[in-house]
Amino acid sequence: MEFQIKKVEKGDIDTEELKKQIPGWCSLLKKSPDDERLRIIVASMFYFIDEKEKSLELLKNAPDNENMELKEITAIVYMDLNYYNEALELFNEILDSDYNRNVLDLKVDCLFFLGKFEAVVKTADEYLEVFGNNLDVLTNKKAALKKLNRKNEAEEVNNIISNLNAVNKFAVYMPKDQTDEVIPDEIYERELELCFNDLKYNPDDSTVLIAIATFLYNLDRRDESIEYLDKISDDADSVTINAKACMFMKLEKFPKALETLNKSLKKDKTNIITLISKSECLMELKKYEEVLVCADEGLEIDKTNIPLWKNKFCALIELDRLIEAKEVQDLIFDLEIANDKAEGSLKKAINRFYSMEYRECLNLCYDVLDADKDNEEAAILMMNAVYLLGDLTEAPKALYRALNCNNGEILTRN
Structure with a gap:
């Protein structure tokens, strides 16, 4: 099981590109060894190129070993390297300090790997009381109860899990790679048939057209999906136009996506969702200077928008502007x-x-x-x-x- 470091997402930066960037970041760290966040960036980079022992060494050698943010990331790396006792010790320190209760779910995982099943049940209950139902936590609790031969309680937990696994109607209308729900093709096919029937009465309905394009994409019928996206009028509302552009991006038709997003922004220059999508599209097209311009336009509207800051960070990395990237990463952390x-x-x-x-x-x-x-x-x-x-x-x-x-x-x- 792999526990991703939360501060940087794997999909943000290509691993081969990371390998090229690491020496520059290591040089910055040598000049500022007390900079905890810079240490986290470098450790994250080693983690993502699967040099996890190096990542762990950097984290363990931090000058401030009482920093809770560092402890949390160190615990995650410990778990990924199967050092569960060391990870558990750090999770307990984090929870005792009340820094981040969200690590309770990771503590549940850790206890399960250590075979401490009574503690799994107790910690799972603590998590569920604070945060509500969580599939992973419930699954671990059920497995622990079975190990403890508490079959009736395990069955009760299984019933809760079954209810959680019911198909979410909203998830059906989303691109399949944007939801954790596993939705059978038959459901997409059924909804597609209903949409085709609706289209007979209103062939220009942009809402129905975007739904059809999404269902076709989810069924891996990519060419047909593009066909229906092209039918959506440029006069549709900005939400529909943005959805159209996002579908073009998923279909890797980035020039079409950018053209669509620019049309949407002519109607509403302040639409932050459209600006996020445009910055992502420009990243795919490797237009990094334009990414910075687009991100800055959005950040003038909303200075707390993390997706825009992340896109700006990635563009700065690609442009080898590491000191500016470090400043942006600090803002993202906060x-x-x-x-x-x-x-x-x-x-x-x-x-x-x-x-x-x-x-x-x-x-x-x-x-x-x-x-x-x-x-x-x-x-x-x-x-x-x-x-x-x-x-x-x-x-x-x-x-x-x-x-x-x-x-x-x-x-x-x-």
């Missing part, structure tokens, strides 16, 4: 840490809401909105919690937060 905390708080808030602990839910929603004021899920949950609390003193505060979330759109829609 944003990811804030997002991790917000995501953890939101999961806790949802859990507290369904446990009818509305006051605690409300406070957690405030924490999320402090980190991400436009988080609609948190804002909606907050308003529901205030309503169920019936607390008139909290209502104005919550209303103010809702008005500041995407310019109050959740209030006008609901």
Whole structure:
């Protein structure tokens, strides 16, 4: 089992290109050995080219061995190298410090590999109480219960897993490489037939056309998918045009995708999703200077947009502008840490809401909105919690937060 270092994604940079870049980054690290984040970048690079012992050595030799971010990544590398006791020790230190509760799921994996099945069940329950159902955690819990011969409890967990495995209707309409759901071809074929019937009555319906193109792509009928994408009018709304461009990208028709995205941006220059897609398309076309221009345009609108920062980082790497890339990576780290905390708080808030602990839910929603004021899920949950609390003193505060979330759109829609 491979536990990816979360700070840099494998798909972001080609491994052969990484090998060329490593000497430059190592040189930077020699000049600044106390720079923890630079150390993480270099360790991540060695990790991704499968020189994991070198990655581990760099992490272990960090001057500040109390840095929790370094400990988390070191623990992940330990696990990947099957040093489970060492990884477990670090996970416990991280959890004791309350730095990142999200590592509970990795601790569950670690305990399972060590054969500590009672501890697996206990830690899995702790994770599930905080974050709610998770397929990997539930699977480990079920396996541990079977090892402990607690068959009835294992069957109860299996029932929960079965419910989770029910086909998600929304996932059916997504490109298959964008969802973790495993959807049988028969479902795509059935939905495709329904769309063809709809098209008889409205042959220019862009929503139906994009759905057909997506289903055909999911069925590996690529030429037909392109045929239906070409039928989508340039006068369609920006969401549909962006979806059309993204499908062209998946079909590796990057010039067509770029042309489509530019048409969409003529209608709405501030559409951040379109700008993200355009920067990704330009990366594929190896137009790295244009990636920087596009990313900067988007970052003027939203300085916290991680996908744009990541695309800018990758372009700087390709242009061998390593010092600037390092500065961008520092910003990405800060944003990811804030997002991790917000995501953890939101999961806790949802859990507290369904446990009818509305006051605690409300406070957690405030924490999320402090980190991400436009988080609609948190804002909606907050308003529901205030309503169920019936607390008139909290209502104005919550209303103010809702008005500041995407310019109050959740209030006008609901």
